[in-house]
Amino acid sequence: MMFCPKCKSIMMPSVQAGKRVLKCANCGFLQVGEMSFTSSGTKVKEVTVIETETDVRPLVDHPCPKCKHPQSRHWTLQTRSADEPETRFYACEKCKHTWREYK
Numbered sequence: 001m002m003f004c005p006k007c008k009s010i011m012m013p014s015v016q017a018g019k020r021v022l023k024c025a026n027c028g029f030l031q032v033g034e035m036s037f038t039s040s041g042t043k044v045k046e047v048t049v050i051e052t053e054t055d056v057r058p059l060v061d062h063p064c065p066k067c068k069h070p071q072s073r074h075w076t077l078q079t080r081s082a083d084e085p086e087t088r089f090y091a092c093e094k095c096k097h098t099w100r101e102y103k
């Protein structure tokens with residue numbers, strides 16, 4: 001990924017007068033000869049997989065209505081209007097049942 005040296009926007013690959021260039025979609029800045037190709041013409045691609053599956057929702061003592069497991073993951077969601085009460089969500093640790101409760 002290349003970023004524009006002028007406005008820091010993402011540079012998009014483009015072809016200008018038969019040449020491969022990188023063009024800034026924001027300010028139109030052109031950069032020539034910075035494509036990530038090796039001399040053999042093979043594109044080098046490194047894929048980094050970042051594990052983001054960690055469950056950060058707190059575990060609370062709230063029994064599951066389905067399987068009666070005593071603990072569940074709890075989180076809240078605020079609806080669009082600030083005057084409305086937030087919706088409380090629970091997800092069972094055991095059977096993965098998810099339900100919501102209103103205050």
Ligand SMILES: [Zn+2]
Nearest residue numbers: 004007024027
């Ligand atoms: Zn730019």
Ligand SMILES: [Zn+2]
Nearest residue numbers: 064067092095
């Ligand atoms: Zn359950």
